[in-house]
Amino acid sequence: MTQISLIIPVRNRQHYTQNILSQIFQQIPQANTDNISVISVIIVDDDSTDGTREMIRRQFPNVYLIEGDGNLWWTGGICLGMNYAIDKLDSDYLVWLNDDISLSDNFLNNLIDICQSPLYNNTIVGGIVRDKTYSDWIVFSGMHKKQPIRSMDYFATAEARSVDTLNGNIAIIPRVVVDKLGFPDADRFRHYGGDFEFVSRANKSGFNVILSSKLQATTDYNLNDLIRYMPPLLQWYLQPNTAKRIQILKGFTNLKSNYNIWHMVNIIYQDSQHVPFWRYAILYVRQVIKLLVSDFLLLSKTETTLKNYLKQQNAPEETIQGLINYRTKSI
Template sequence: MQTYIIIPVHNRKTLTLACLANLKTNGYLPKYHVIVVDDGSNDGTTEEVHEVYPEVIVLKGDGNLWWTGAIALGMQYAYEQGATHFIWLNDDCLTTPETLDLLIDFLQSNPNSIVGASCYAEDSGLLIETGVKGRVRIKALEHEVADVDGLSGYCVAMPVSIFKKIGLPDARKFRQYAGDGMYTLKAARAGFKVCILGKAKVTLVEEKDPIHNFSNYLQKKNNRNFKSIFWDYKSPYHLPTQFYYHTYKYGTLIGFPLFTAKLLSWLVRFYG
């Protein structure tokens, strides 16, 4: 069995090194292959990873991969090396000593599955909703396995058979946001089981913007011009991404009117 952990990074050297230190402490560096996909960092991330963790594979991007492109590059490389399983891991997520083994063990028993870890916020200790079923956001308690049709990409494991059947995540339509959820939804529609394993846990150490509430997101933004909110890949409200998301998830007949209604609502609040 060849498991590859894929960690997309950009200019977060401290978080990246802490993530790798956590994997080493938990015994995962010698056990699994680790790929850091450094998408154009200029803070010395690649150099420090090479120096401190020479066993870690570093793939380089030019700053245009974003999250989804970095994940896709890592998956393609791992597949070419003979990977049997992939694990997506964000560098702001710290695992317990059991987390990744629990995910892989689950896949051994449920081979036609994608499985995500449950995610807890470091500051509050609260369990975060990392799955979606329809339009309802889902989380899994410690004793639960929650079935979903889409997963956030904090810590997600899958067998190579998914790659062989549906290919790579779509880095053209979903560069930064929704690449994880749309890929796992595509897998669900292709017949794979998608779920959250409650007893597999990660801690989220980086505070996230409240991206599921437009008004709260606006309040958090220092630069509130139209381009930064609606035409920047860093924004969860990037309009082309939102359009592709709604029309893929709900179909054109429902998705386009739903996208239009949401856009009008966002514009009213943006200019209000």
């Protein structure tokens, strides 16, 4: 019997946690009709204070609830859940899920099909997260040749395509991958980058990595989400307000920021076992100087970079116009 563990790290997002668990347990009865697979749900709660744990115990007693101390962040939570899935549940497949997504109606059926297929015994399989409003806009998926996959056109010729790495919003990790590589690096990639680094490491070690259109979910991806995932230079350009620019500068030393200095340096030197402190310091200084001089020396280049970025991201025209209006109002 195939043991499949769904691992969801959460913290202080009770509504999202309740929503994703409701979806999962609505689908489990239909998905478990094959009698050859068992789906377990592991929630790693990193010391929530909003009643998340109490809600889980009350409404979802079959969930395996692991309690953190508030210092796990995403990667630490995923590692704790993966270790539990292997050590306590003897799982064959470990499935990473984010809590802020809405699963497709046949999500668990498709997931089981993938886990049961001998084609994927040694393959990490990622899923796609589309925007709820613009169905062709993929907002989380994976990367191929350093380019993010952002359109359903990518699957025009095949429902699954090879990629180099994946987002951790939806990912199936076979047990054999963990047996060989261990867990994601929670020391160097505490919140951002743990998914990319682990999947990249697996790819370099000979495991196949694919992105499957059979595993789908949606999310509300608004203008603020688009902006906060942009490189800091583009955020700086779009938000000329002094107070907001101070927050952008603070992002370099904030683990909640996707461009924090530890994430950026360790992505660059992910194949190095040790990164000296001076590399962090130098990159920090360079990034700050780049922002401070960009209004004077890099303005036209930044405008071109923004256009190319939005094209690469497959951003809908309405969203692009909203971005233009946003900057106009900020000036």
